[in-house]
Amino acid sequence: xxxxxxxxxxxxxxxxxxxxxxxxxxxxxxxxxxxxxxxxxxxxxxxxxxxxxxxxxxxxxxxxxxxxxxxxxxxxxxxxxxxxxxxxxxxxxxxxxxxxxxxxxxxxxxxxxxxxxxxxxxxxxxxxxxxxxxxxxxxxxxxxxxxxxxxxxxxxxxxxxxxxxxxxxxxxxxxxxxxxxxxxxxxxxxxxxxxxxxxxxxxxxxxxxxxxxxxxxxxxxxxxxxxxxxxxxxxxxxxxxxxxxxxxxxxxxxxxxxxxxxxxxxxxxxxxxxxxxxxxxxxxxxxxxxxxxxxxxxxxxxxxxxxxxxxxxxxxxxxxxxxxxxxxxxxxxxxxxxxxxxxxxxxxxxxxxxxxxxxxxxxxxxxxxxxxxxxxxxxxxxxxxxxxxxxxxxxxxxxxxxxxxxxxxxxxxxxxxxxxxxxxxxxxxxxxxxxxxxxxxxxxxxxxxxxxxxxxxxxxxxxxxxxxxxxxxxxxxxxxxxxxxxxxxxxxxxxxxxxxxxxxxxxxxxxxxxxxxxxxxxxxxxxxxxxxxxxxxxxxxxxxxxxxxxxxxxxxxxxxxxxxxxxxxxxxxxxxxxxxxxxxxxxxxxxxxxx
Numbered sequence: 001x002x003x004x005x006x007x008x009x010x011x012x013x014x015x016x017x018x019x020x021x022x023x024x025x026x027x028x029x030x031x032x033x034x035x036x037x038x039x040x041x042x043x044x045x046x047x048x049x050x051x052x053x054x055x056x057x058x059x060x061x062x063x064x065x066x067x068x069x070x071x072x073x074x075x076x077x078x079x080x081x082x083x084x085x086x087x088x089x090x091x092x093x094x095x096x097x098x099x100x101x102x103x104x105x106x107x108x109x110x111x112x113x114x115x116x117x118x119x120x121x122x123x124x125x126x127x128x129x130x131x132x133x134x135x136x137x138x139x140x141x142x143x144x145x146x147x148x149x150x151x152x153x154x155x156x157x158x159x160x161x162x163x164x165x166x167x168x169x170x171x172x173x174x175x176x177x178x179x180x181x182x183x184x185x186x187x188x189x190x191x192x193x194x195x196x197x198x199x200x201x202x203x204x205x206x207x208x209x210x211x212x213x214x215x216x217x218x219x220x221x222x223x224x225x226x227x228x229x230x231x232x233x234x235x236x237x238x239x240x241x242x243x244x245x246x247x248x249x250x251x252x253x254x255x256x257x258x259x260x261x262x263x264x265x266x267x268x269x270x271x272x273x274x275x276x277x278x279x280x281x282x283x284x285x286x287x288x289x290x291x292x293x294x295x296x297x298x299x300x301x302x303x304x305x306x307x308x309x310x311x312x313x314x315x316x317x318x319x320x321x322x323x324x325x326x327x328x329x330x331x332x333x334x335x336x337x338x339x340x341x342x343x344x345x346x347x348x349x350x351x352x353x354x355x356x357x358x359x360x361x362x363x364x365x366x367x368x369x370x371x372x373x374x375x376x377x378x379x380x381x382x383x384x385x386x387x388x389x390x391x392x393x394x395x396x397x398x399x400x401x402x403x404x405x406x407x408x409x410x411x412x413x414x415x416x417x418x419x420x421x422x423x424x425x426x427x428x429x430x431x432x433x434x435x436x437x438x439x440x441x442x443x444x445x446x447x448x449x450x451x452x453x454x455x456x457x458x459x460x461x462x463x464x465x466x467x468x469x470x471x472x473x474x475x476x477x478x479x480x481x482x483x484x485x486x487x488x489x490x491x492x493x494x495x496x497x498x499x500x501x502x503x504x505x506x507x508x509x510x511x512x513x514x515x516x517x518x519x520x521x522x523x524x525x526x527x528x529x530x531x532x533x534x535x536x537x538x539x540x541x542x543x544x545x546x547x548x549x550x551x552x553x554x555x556x557x558x559x560x561x562x563x564x565x566x567x568x569x570x571x572x573x574x575x576x577x578x579x580x581x582x583x584x585x586x587x588x589x590x591x592x593x594x595x
Contacts, residue, residue, distance in 0.1 A: 239292045396532070
């Protein structure tokens with residue numbers, strides 16, 4: 001297969017393997033990818049598993065039409081990619097091995113030689129010139145071994161990503177990419193989210209049109225989708241709303257409780273309920289789902305004064321991979337001394353940002369009226385935001401939403417008659433309480449000001465502390481006149497027909513404009529409330545919390561210039577008086593000189 005005119009796929013499929021790395025089920029097999037870049041000089045990208053030596057060497061021969069390779073580039077030293085380095089070196093004695101210094105130290109351990117007489121050691125930013133193609137090396141330590149490098153071909157705009165963006169399955173497996181890629185990422189790379197984030201930032205500076213991983217298909221369309229998933233996974237944010245129930249049951253009574261809870265959650269509007277019997281399921285899939293969804297219920301028996309072994313294994317997998325930022329409920333069963341909740345909480349002590357449900361279900365042998373009622377209470381807690389989002393179950397006159405107004409950050413949504421729009425503001429104030437009125441101040445240069453002045457209505461979405469920086473990029477750094485800010489979102493709607501956000505808010509209010517005050521550069525809308533819903537009890541995102549915990553810190557080391565206090569954009573050199581930030585569109589007055 002030709003990836004581009006000069007880049008050829010020379011990898012192999014393993015259709016006999018049942019367990020990858022001795023633990024991950026691979027019903028669709030596995031592929032070990034290798035590539036040949038054919039130029040004035042020829043570079044081979046990585047080798048393959050030891051079981052496919054001759055097939056791989058045949059692929060090289062067939063791809064090169066009688067020419068011999070000049071370089072073997074080794075990006076990663078795990079044996080499924082490096083096992084044939086020695087065989088390659090014997091087959092092509094004139095070729096040079098190119099890799100990182102740590103990789104050559106590992107070659108000494110694996111093969112008894114570090115190829116000192118025929119090697120090139122490369123590091124961050126080093127370039128290998130093949131003629132037409134110029135390969136730039138980018139270090140990627142602990143993604144997911146310390147020696148890893150990835151390679152960027154600026155000519156064809158190809159990123160050779162090592163194990164990054166890989167998945168389980170043969171090269172031609174006909175299955176959704178995300179399911180097996182998620183299981184692969186969480187299981188193998190999941191512990192190293194910070195290192196993946198660092199690599200993603202490096203990749204953001206490259207013009208990439210094709211990604212060539214060491215496992216799975218070549219990615220050449222909709223790269224934003226794959227990059228977005230990697231950003232979500234590596235920052236440990238939930239990928240989608242939903243509830244995972246992971247359980248063990250000895251005699252079936254805990255299983256009955258799980259079945260009952262499942263039905264209650266579905267009846268309460270949970271968007272997804274995924275159940276895993278940990279004694280029978282694919283453990284790697286259960287772990288991946290725990291990271292995929294926003295909420296988790298752990299249900300197990302007290303067993304030998306501890307918890308059932310499969311549950312202990314499951315929680316160990318979670319904590320090894322930095323599980324956090326989720327809502328967790330627990331169900332324990334024990335005939336005489338239930339203590340599974342105590343044990344599970346202790347195991348999760350080091351997990352960050354875990355919110356536990358107020359209700360923990362305690363079963364003594366079998367369900368009774370009390371534990372059944374606890375299941376109902378837990379279901380209501382877990383589904384509070386889903387109940388509030390549905391018209392038929394929402395309390396649309398919940399003025400407790402007013403208590404979520406402070407010096408916070410909000411998304412104001414509106415509609416210009418053709419598309420929905422949204423805007424970040426931090427100027428919302430309650431001005432009266434009989435009746436309840438709010439004042440919302442918006443810069444006249446913002447498109448939302450124009451729309452709201454024409455339509456006389458808006459929704460105010462109170463952002464909660466789990467809102468990621470991407471929310472501020474979407475609603476704060478671009479104009480709704482030119483951009484559809486909801487094109488990648490499935491929005492929900494209030495009674496006034498306007499959008500309210502499906503995630504990252506603790507409440508919203510629908511406002512009707514009663515009075516407008518012209519403040520020169522800004523306009524103040526005095527509004528009554530037509531609808532108010534409390535979605536969750538998460539804390540409101542304050543302006544200070546945003547700056548301390550959400551907004552990325554700009555990299556200003558060694559730079560002389562100015563930094564935008566709104567979005568962190570760095571401008572090198574002198575700042576013109578009429579300068580406008582290319583990201584957030586704020587003027588020079590919002591920049592400070594780099595100290």
